[in-house]
Amino acid sequence: MTDSADLERRYSRLLVWYxxxxxxxxxxxxxxxxxxxARDGQHRVGLADTTNLVRAALTxxxxxxxxxxxxxxxxxxxxxAGAAVSLACWISTVVTEPSVRSAMVRAVAARWPLMLVHIxxxxxxxxxxxxxxxxxxxxxxxxxxxxxxxxVAYFSLITLVLPWMLxxxxxxxxxxxxxSMAVLWLIQLSAIALIFNKRSEHYYRPAEAS
Amino acid sequence: MQxxxxxxxxxxxxxxxxGYGIMTAVGEISHGRVRxxxxxxxxxxxRLSQEGLVAIDREEIVGNRLRRYYKLTAxxxxxxxxxxxxxxxNAIAALSRLKLAxxxxx
Numbered sequence: 001m002t003d004s005a006d007l008e009r010r011y012s013r014l015l016v017w018y019x020x021x022x023x024x025x026x027x028x029x030x031x032x033x034x035x036x037x038a039r040d041g042q043h044r045v046g047l048a049d050t051t052n053l054v055r056a057a058l059t060x061x062x063x064x065x066x067x068x069x070x071x072x073x074x075x076x077x078x079x080x081a082g083a084a085v086s087l088a089c090w091i092s093t094v095v096t097e098p099s100v101r102s103a104m105v106r107a108v109a110a111r112w113p114l115m116l117v118h119i120x121x122x123x124x125x126x127x128x129x130x131x132x133x134x135x136x137x138x139x140x141x142x143x144x145x146x147x148x149x150x151x152v153a154y155f156s157l158i159t160l161v162l163p164w165m166l167x168x169x170x171x172x173x174x175x176x177x178x179x180s181m182a183v184l185w186l187i188q189l190s191a192i193a194l195i196f197n198k199r200s201e202h203y204y205r206p207a208e209a210s
Numbered sequence: 211m212q213x214x215x216x217x218x219x220x221x222x223x224x225x226x227x228x229g230y231g232i233m234t235a236v237g238e239i240s241h242g243r244v245r246x247x248x249x250x251x252x253x254x255x256x257r258l259s260q261e262g263l264v265a266i267d268r269e270e271i272v273g274n275r276l277r278r279y280y281k282l283t284a285x286x287x288x289x290x291x292x293x294x295x296x297x298x299x300n301a302i303a304a305l306s307r308l309k310l311a312x313x314x315x316x
Contacts, residue, residue: 026252032275033229033248049247056249066260 006043008035014050017057062134064141069203072140075194079137079151082187083130089180090126093119100177115168122177140195143203148195155188211293214254217244219263219282219290226267226281229255255280263289 011034015027034049045053064076093100100119132154139147162181165171170178194200221227221235229251236246258264263286267279282290 022252022256026256026278028276029229029278030248030252032272032277033233033251035275036230037233037248049249052247052249054249056253060253060256063257066257 004035004043007038007045010043010045011035011053014045014053015057017054017061019057019061022060062138062141068141068143069199071194071197071200072143072203075191075200076137076141078187078191078194079133079140082184082191083133083137085180085183085187086126086130086133089177090123090130092176093122093126096176097123115170118165118168118170140191145204148204151188151192151195155185155192158185158188211289213244214246214250215258216290216293216297217246218251218254218258219286220294222264222280222282222286223290226279228270228277228279232280258286262286 008031011031012027015023015030018027062080064073068076097119101116136147136151136154140151158181162178162185165178165181195204217236217239218232220239221232227235229248232255233246233248233251236244255264259266262283264280265283267281269279270277
């Protein structure tokens with residue numbers, strides 16, 4: 001296989017990251033541009049090109065269509081921020097777990113089983129929650145009515161969990177965790193205000209019509 | 211308007227261009243400061259097409275490869291002109307104030 005055919009095959013493999021409809025319409029054209037931009041004798045895709053293609057493909061998959069009202073686009077950005085906060089929260093919980101556990105025992109020793117439930121739940125559930133935020137952003141960006149309802153349900157859950165966390169003394173043994181939950185609650189509240197705004201209303205359609 | 215969008219629309223201002231042509235033109239317009247990659251270009255073209263600012267002009271087959279040419283639409287021309295006028299007015303204001311500042315310092 002020649003260098004050129006080899007390189008084209010590698011580029012072609014990277015284009016799989018793009019949405020199918022886009023690939024169907026633009027794959028041949030994009031491959032031409034990528035091959036035109038390649039250096040003589042190049043047979044591998046550089047790191048910068050790989051990163052650029054994957055990032056652009058993910059952006060295209062995740063961003064709201066241009067037809068979405070500004071209120072929905074703003075809400076979708078907030079939901080991606082929610083995913084980022086949840087991810088940061090998960091990383092910080094995993095990294096600081098030993099110190100949080102010892103702080104738990106020192107702070108409110110009698111309630112340590114509840115706190116253990118809290119920390120374990122955070123560690124196990126946050127990756128799922130990150131994916132949940134990404135789905136909420138994607139589906140709300142495409143005007144799925146069910147995604148609006150899902151965000152309200154998630155908001156209600158966090159509204160119940162926050163006082164429970166305060167009750168078991170999270171402010172003492174895991175203040176960062178409590179603050180991130182409060183930030184997530186505010187993000188949800190703002191996103192709900194945006195997607196239930198009058199300007200967003202026409203964009204959402206009943207689930208049975210979608 | 212983001213700089214990437216501004217540069218792509220500027221590259222298409224006087225003639226239709228294919229993808230590689232746009233990337234080369236963006237490099238020339240920015241005096242080599244911006245090196246646009248294919249991923250960035252096609253994500254931007256997809257968005258600009260959805261917004262009705264660019265459209266496909268024609269297609270050609272060159273050396274067994276598809277070349278698709280893009281052009282500015284009337285809305286794209288209008289938006290680019292408005293943005294260029296805004297940036298020009300800002301630049302004039304900045305330069306004028308800088309001259310004033312130099313005058314006061316000497």
